[in-house]
Amino acid sequence: MPPTLASLVHHSALKLTVRAGEERLATPVRWAHASELADPVPYMEGGELLLITALKLDAEDPEAMRRYVRRLGQAGVAGLGFAVGVHYATIPDALVDAAAEEGLPLLEVPRRTPFLAISKAVSAAISAEQYQAVTAGFAAQRDLTKQALSGGPAGLLAALAGQVDGWAALYDATGAVAASAPEWAARRAAWLTPEVERLHARTPPASLVVGGEADRVELHTLGTSRRPRAALAVGTGAPLGTAERYAVHSAIALLTLTTERSRSLHEAELRVGAAVLRMLLAGEPEHARTAAGSLYGDLLDAPYRLIIAEEASATAARAHADGRTAPHGAPPPPAAAPHGAPRPVDAPRPVAGERAVAAPVRAGEPPAGPLAALAEHVEAAAARAGEALLVVPDGERLVLLTADGGAAARACVGYAAALDQARTTGQAPAGRTDEPVMGLSAPAGPIAAATAYRQAEQALSVARRRGRALVEHEEVAAGSVVQLLSDDAVRAFADGLLRALREHDATGRGDLVASLRAWLSRHGQWDAAAAELGVHRHTLRYRMRRVEEILGRSLDDPDVRMELWLALKATSGTE
Secondary structure (H helix, E strand, O other), X not given: OOOEHHHHHOOOOOOOEEEEOHHHOOOEXXXXXXXXXXXXXXXXXXXXXXXXXXXXXXXXXXXXXXXXXXXXXXXXXXXXXXXXXXOOOOOOHXXXXXXXXXOOOEEEEOOOXXXXXXXXXXXXXXXXXXXXXXXXXXXXXXXXXXXXXXXXXXXXXXXXXXXXXXXXXXXXXXXXXXXXXXXXXXXXXXXXXXXXXXXXXXXXXOEXXXXXXXXXEEEEEEXXXXXXXEEEXXXXXXXXOHHHHHHHHHHHHHHHHHHOOOHHHHHHHHHHHHHHHHXXXXXXXXXXXXXXXXXXXXXXXXXXXXXXXXXXXXXXXXXXHOOOOOHHHOOOXXXXXXXXXXXXXXXOOOOOOOXXXXXXXXXXOOOOHHHXXXXXXXXXXXXXXXXXXXXXXXXXXXXXXXXXXXXXXXXXXXXXXXXXXXXXXXXXXXXXXXXXXXXXXXXXXXHHHHHHHXXXXXXXXXXXXXXXXXXXXXXXXXXXXXXXXXXXXXXXXXXXXHHHHHHHHHXXXXXXXXXXXXXXXXXXXXXXXXXXXXXXXXXXXXXXXXXXXXHOOOOOOHHHHHHHHHHHHHOHHHO
8 A cells, every 4th residue: 555644644753743634634645745836736746745834825815825725636736744833833724724625634744853754754655565566466476377387377367366356357369258267257258359359450469448447457468479369358446556467467478378389389280280181181091190199189080171261362363363353353463473373273182092192281381361360260269169170371271170060160151151241231341352262171081081172172162253251062062053154254155155146136036045045944845945935836946947057056966055055044144
């Protein structure tokens, strides 16, 4: 506790007497300062005990004293000490009355007590309070360290909550509550998730204070990387004191050590993960299990799903390399340098049994940008559920191996759904091309990793074409082939194939396109197709001969009929 006016009055060596403001003796004293200025307020910070002899004051003028005392009270002066026996034998009644009216504590200082003695007493009390706070801070640090070593983050949070007489919570990289103390604080902490997400957008280290005096919460980022890996919330009923501040800073340091893995260790895990995935894709699950050890638990034995993600800007580059237009009409970015050029969509991939073919996965730098955000989101979901997860950066891609039906896979699907909703509702930034695009394989076992990789790539290709954040392979296998005809190159071919027929119809000499569609949809049955069109079957036969003449191709050829039908389906939405 800092010194107060009451503690100075009770100081046996000072012999101070209270002449007014008894009810405010509990006021803390930040410093003792002597000033004989008629108006010392410009030099005050608030909280001082002002010591005077009234050398330049008309202390017997009631109006002057009221103005003087009122100014001191408005400036936040803690109290006024008046030395008697110097210029005035006693404190003038005008000053006593003015202090009583204002409620400002007025202390009588005897002649034998120098102002220096009061200043020394205040300084000694402040130093003792600071020493006590530092000692308590070191004790708190030892206790927090002990709890962190024995009970992990949960034990540390419990100790911190006791140190600050409040509550504490730990958030993961996504802003979700990972642990709290006491347990009831989890609900209070969950309400602060938007604030934590806002804090994560700042450059670390960063902090934020929310709430009021009775419900004050401090938020601090944890970690040393550009993207905070976690955040700490500390809730109290009042601003933190010096000892509590030491405890919070110690907790931040300890939690940073607990949650922030070293860069070298993280890169080593990435290399192990890349090697494990490479072995799985090469059809060597036993070697993969041996290399992984216990790092991924039973993930490699249970049914899993493989996810391939890449940024939408890389999607546009691939589309440009294939001669296609990027989804939503986004212009293709400049070509990448040769050493960083993206792999073409049709690049060969390993298949089951092709053990001599090297897998395309290679160890790389930790993911950055939107892929890093996706990885953190999925990793946090897996950690909360206690699931094993394999994450491998692969050039411009991110490859994830998740348990089938697990929390990580659901988090990935939910992440994509949120992106799609933001696009459809117009909440996504205009022209944003760096959001991830994902393909999700069907459930697979250890010997079918190569098949799962190929399925994820196929689903990723469909997601690119449809302009969606994620497509599951089951959608590709169960859907209609017509959905694959949305490619610009297919539509260009269809327009070219049907252009002559449309130009003929535009002259008003017949409805060849509609007649061709009806005839093909009725499998070449003349009567059924003619009835649908409302014409005689001989008229329909004449129109089909005109189609053959204009196109220079025979409708008896099944390949011709197939191409015409697909061309009609590909352009059905533009007519």
